[in-house]
Amino acid sequence: MEFFERFAVPNPNPAIYASMVAIVVVSLAIIIGLTYFKKWGYLWREWLTTVDHKKIGMMYLISALLMLFRGGVDALMLRAQLSMPDNKLLDPQHYNEVFSTHGIVMIIFMAMPFIFAFMNLIVPLQIGARDVAFPRLNAISFWLFAAGAMLFNISFVIGGSPDAGWTSYFPLAGTEFSESVGTNYYMIAIQISGIGSLMTGINMITTILKMRAPGMTLMKMPMFTWASFMACVIIIFAFPVLTIALLMGTTDRLFATNFFTTTNGGMDMLWANFFWVWGHPEVYILILPAFGIYSEVISTFSGRNLYGYKSMVGSMVIISLLSFLVWTHHFFTMGQGALTNSIFSISTMAIAVPTGVKIFNWLLTMWKGKIRFTVPMLYSVGFIPLFTIGGVTGVMLAMSAADYQYHNTMFLVAHFHNTIIPGVVFAMLAGLTYYWPKMFGFMLNERIGKWGFWFLSIGFVLAFFPMYITGLNGQARRMYTYSEATGFGPLNFVAFIGAGLMAIAFCLIVYNIFYSIKHSPRNVGDDPWNARSLEWATHNPVPEYNFARTPHVASSEAFWDAKKHGHELFKGEIEEIHMPNYSGVPFIMGVIFFICGFSFVFSLWIPAIVSLIGIFACMVLRSFEKDDGRLISVEEIKATESKFESAEEIKTAVSTYGGANS
Amino acid sequence: MKELFPVKQVGGYLFSLVLTIVALIVYFMDFSFPVAMTILLVTAFVQAAVQLVLFMHAGETEDGTAIYTNVLYGIIIAMVTIIGSLLIFVWDM
Amino acid sequence: MKLKGTLLLLLSMLVVFLSGCEPLLVLDPKGPQAERQASDIMISIGIMAFIVIVVMVLLVYMLVKYRASRLPDDYEPPHIEGNPILEGILIGVPIIIVAILSFITVKSNYIVESTPEGYEDQEPLVIYASSSNWKWHFSYPEQDIETVNYLYIPTDRPIEFKLYSFGPITSFWIPQLGGQKYAMADMVTTLHLAADTPGEYMGRNANFSGKGFAENTFTVTAMTQTKFDEWVDEVHETAEPLTEDTFEQLLEPGHLGRMTFTGTHLGFSPAPEHEHSDDEMDSGEEHKMHAEKEREMHTEHAAHE
Numbered sequence A: 001m002e003f004f005e006r007f008a009v010p011n012p013n014p015a016i017y018a019s020m021v022a023i024v025v026v027s028l029a030i031i032i033g034l035t036y037f038k039k040w041g042y043l044w045r046e047w048l049t050t051v052d053h054k055k056i057g058m059m060y061l062i063s064a065l066l067m068l069f070r071g072g073v074d075a076l077m078l079r080a081q082l083s084m085p086d087n088k089l090l091d092p093q094h095y096n097e098v099f100s101t102h103g104i105v106m107i108i109f110m111a112m113p114f115i116f117a118f119m120n121l122i123v124p125l126q127i128g129a130r131d132v133a134f135p136r137l138n139a140i141s142f143w144l145f146a147a148g149a150m151l152f153n154i155s156f157v158i159g160g161s162p163d164a165g166w167t168s169y170f171p172l173a174g175t176e177f178s179e180s181v182g183t184n185y186y187m188i189a190i191q192i193s194g195i196g197s198l199m200t201g202i203n204m205i206t207t208i209l210k211m212r213a214p215g216m217t218l219m220k221m222p223m224f225t226w227a228s229f230m231a232c233v234i235i236i237f238a239f240p241v242l243t244i245a246l247l248m249g250t251t252d253r254l255f256a257t258n259f260f261t262t263t264n265g266g267m268d269m270l271w272a273n274f275f276w277v278w279g280h281p282e283v284y285i286l287i288l289p290a291f292g293i294y295s296e297v298i299s300t301f302s303g304r305n306l307y308g309y310k311s312m313v314g315s316m317v318i319i320s321l322l323s324f325l326v327w328t329h330h331f332f333t334m335g336q337g338a339l340t341n342s343i344f345s346i347s348t349m350a351i352a353v354p355t356g357v358k359i360f361n362w363l364l365t366m367w368k369g370k371i372r373f374t375v376p377m378l379y380s381v382g383f384i385p386l387f388t389i390g391g392v393t394g395v396m397l398a399m400s401a402a403d404y405q406y407h408n409t410m411f412l413v414a415h416f417h418n419t420i421i422p423g424v425v426f427a428m429l430a431g432l433t434y435y436w437p438k439m440f441g442f443m444l445n446e447r448i449g450k451w452g453f454w455f456l457s458i459g460f461v462l463a464f465f466p467m468y469i470t471g472l473n474g475q476a477r478r479m480y481t482y483s484e485a486t487g488f489g490p491l492n493f494v495a496f497i498g499a500g501l502m503a504i505a506f507c508l509i510v511y512n513i514f515y516s517i518k519h520s521p522r523n524v525g526d527d528p529w530n531a532r533s534l535e536w537a538t539h540n541p542v543p544e545y546n547f548a549r550t551p552h553v554a555s556s557e558a559f560w561d562a563k564k565h566g567h568e569l570f571k572g573e574i575e576e577i578h579m580p581n582y583s584g585v586p587f588i589m590g591v592i593f594f595i596c597g598f599s600f601v602f603s604l605w606i607p608a609i610v611s612l613i614g615i616f617a618c619m620v621l622r623s624f625e626k627d628d629g630r631l632i633s634v635e636e637i638k639a640t641e642s643k644f645e646s647a648e649e650i651k652t653a654v655s656t657y658g659g660a661n662s
Numbered sequence B: 001m002k003e004l005f006p007v008k009q010v011g012g013y014l015f016s017l018v019l020t021i022v023a024l025i026v027y028f029m030d031f032s033f034p035v036a037m038t039i040l041l042v043t044a045f046v047q048a049a050v051q052l053v054l055f056m057h058a059g060e061t062e063d064g065t066a067i068y069t070n071v072l073y074g075i076i077i078a079m080v081t082i083i084g085s086l087l088i089f090v091w092d093m
Numbered sequence C: 001m002k003l004k005g006t007l008l009l010l011l012s013m014l015v016v017f018l019s020g021c022e023p024l025l026v027l028d029p030k031g032p033q034a035e036r037q038a039s040d041i042m043i044s045i046g047i048m049a050f051i052v053i054v055v056m057v058l059l060v061y062m063l064v065k066y067r068a069s070r071l072p073d074d075y076e077p078p079h080i081e082g083n084p085i086l087e088g089i090l091i092g093v094p095i096i097i098v099a100i101l102s103f104i105t106v107k108s109n110y111i112v113e114s115t116p117e118g119y120e121d122q123e124p125l126v127i128y129a130s131s132s133n134w135k136w137h138f139s140y141p142e143q144d145i146e147t148v149n150y151l152y153i154p155t156d157r158p159i160e161f162k163l164y165s166f167g168p169i170t171s172f173w174i175p176q177l178g179g180q181k182y183a184m185a186d187m188v189t190t191l192h193l194a195a196d197t198p199g200e201y202m203g204r205n206a207n208f209s210g211k212g213f214a215e216n217t218f219t220v221t222a223m224t225q226t227k228f229d230e231w232v233d234e235v236h237e238t239a240e241p242l243t244e245d246t247f248e249q250l251l252e253p254g255h256l257g258r259m260t261f262t263g264t265h266l267g268f269s270p271a272p273e274h275e276h277s278d279d280e281m282d283s284g285e286e287h288k289m290h291a292e293k294e295r296e297m298h299t300e301h302a303a304h305e
């Protein structure tokens, strides 16, 4: 019995027990359902073993949406607790666990898979490739992410959640002040999914550099591909820092090393330093792909080419470099001198310049355009003013002397939600709506989508703008409660209402998915949005080989050229297509990584060692495996293509979606 | 004959032996810490460059520019991070 | 519509924010450092509001003028590559704004990191402020007094806080007197503050430090030098000396009310070694020596002697 005691939750409450029951029930339901409908084989053949970038992208997307709900429920609990002074909904320990989980889930397990979803789905299509450079590695990346996410998400029912914040500053996160296994989960789950992210970065860079369609020079790549490229450059330079920092943190916790302790030569400030050397670039890893999506959406729905393509690319390259030069702005108040703070203050403000260039270029893209207010465009139009506010408050925070007053307050919390929600989350929802037909061949309902947008935007403003004020009024972040005398009550209540509206918005968005699966007309054709770049030059949903014939490209808007200027995209005859084989190894490796991680969390050394050996065995096996891929015959391709063509004819010339309701 | 004999590689091999010996000398001689460290760092980085260029064939394919850009970018970021951290924790604390 | 809505909301919030029925703590400074920071904040809010308004006006213009429903059906948007001059301006103006802000910030950095302006000729009062889960300990070496969770300071005198922690990283913050700074276990940081007006101010730990973080607060009372001296005398008459045992008990995790002792813990439980150098290292050294002397003078109260 003693052995099992370690798995008990240290600070249980009824909600946690209820979740345990719910988890067991849902898992059983899934298992029974799969067995009853005889879907195990389908699941294994089509999804668990897939190396197809589109399917992997969809799996990332589903995970991101699930995690959005997990993090969203956490957020609601936090806002509910703070809605009134001296509220007793959550005790401090649970409040701490909930906000730590919320931050980590949202950044690592929601935003990251969301951007990876679109990188996977769109980048190969935008450059006219058949898959990514290393399809199997891509599957491994996904399963590592999934293993990390699963591991992190079971923490609250087995052993306890992390409770030292998403930043996990030492010594608070050390064994002295954080005894439960929660922070072990933090270190190891993020480590596992971080390795996956690093491999995705390498994979995407190789894909973009090596697999572009004939004629597509770097300066003729669509903007989302450029954005993904730059984000991946940041990934491969930033993530190794996180890997090492987490490793040091893990050994500090499990093997009593002294990297970040305050005694025996350890240095707690070093963790903060490492964390932000990764952490600041990380926020740009999230925002750059979002910028890419906005560029595509704004250009499409303004009916115009993107204004200032070169300065758009240039500003991203500069951002990718500058993002490594500013990390100290997260700890201006750690005691370094005025000189250091001045240097980092200036470098931080400098990032606002290329960011501003992008904002003005989007505005100028609308200039002389023909703007259609579809759901993706609404998100983009909402993004511009809201993100500008987030950006300028960033500049305010960057003024280090003033930051002594903003730091650790709700003002800071307002800033980063103001950049991440209108920046990243809006972009992901815009991308979801925009690329939905690309993935599934039908559209999401526009009316419900617009309701979702309005609830989300208004909810956002109500939820976060009050925080700027309470922050300046002295409300520190991460306080589980406050007294009535502080006067924070009314504004926090407004914030709670805002959070509620946002929750409704997310429910509407999911409802929209179900509604559209049921009611949306199929056969929307290949170009439902009157789009411009290469990913729209193939069918919806995309056949497994992406393009029947390799496209030839002459500008960043190859598809537009083909539609309007008679550019010949596809030359020559259909030929056999070489595709990679599916493989079960990535999934199995994911499972082993999960077991390994779990064993490390609880210091179960025998399973830990066995599973480590298993991981290496998988890698060795792979290097001796002979896998030439498979060929898709010309007949098969022609059969698939003709199916799409007849569908296209049925559709008849229905006017472009969104044209009518602007 | 000239094309067949890998002059560059053999030269590189000899050069890396020399670098190793220089580094070894540090162990046997009685240099002050800064001198010893400088020698070790310089030989280590030259060694890495020799390996990269001669034996890992950086720059011999069409990706040469990409590889060198990458390495340069990496060096810049590493230097910035190290100098920045030193600035925070040592020079200006 | 959406934009007008947001704009209105923003403006109204700005009005509430600027006029403020009750001034926000940070914008209601009671000392020179906080005043400098508040003025930086107001300047930056002004410039930033200007930028936001420009972007919004441009956006509204584009959306109103170029929405598809307003344009003829056969209108074909032109292909425009970009214009080096226009883009140059769009880069140039932000650079100028950033340059102005940089200038202000750099100046402010040196101001907040040194003895408050106008107080340079005075000997600063040195107070060691250390945190333990979840309390604040204030040691006055000069006065040979230690308090828990409350702080008495004289007005019109520069105060130099020496910050460190007996546990997680915390952040010492008195919004109305000036911005915060971290207190850590392996080094001492310095925060320069001063109070212009007598009064009671809120002080707290701003950096998350575990379960008791929300209540990790203290009150600051600023009073004239004479009143402060009276308080010091009174403490020496009435308070108990701080012994090592008592101090160990104080460090136990938990919350305590206000407490007052004679003597400080600096003798038996000194601040960490690694002292962060400030711009006036020598004067810092001087204070320490000065403090040492003072402490010797009060040996009869100091438990450690």
Ligand code: HEM
Residues within 6 Å of the ligand: A167, A283, A284, A286, A287, A329, A330, A331, A348, A349, A351, A352, A355, A390, A391, A392, A393, A394, A395, A397, A398, A399, A403, A406, A407, A408, A412, A415, A416, A419, A420, A423, A424
């Ligand atoms: C104009 C560009 C920006 C500037 C100048 C800027 C500046 C800053 C500064 C100075 C801080 C630290 C404040 C403090 O801790 O006291 C900060 C925090 C933060 N920023 Fe930004 N920022 C910018 C854009 C962004 C973007 C685009 C994102 C995300 C997509 C972002 C996400 C964050 C996050 C997550 C934090 C705080 C994390 C934490 O402490 O938990 N920022 N920003």
Ligand SMILES: [Cu+2]
Residues within 6 Å of the ligand: A279, A280, A283, A326, A327, A329, A330
């Ligand atoms: Cu940052």
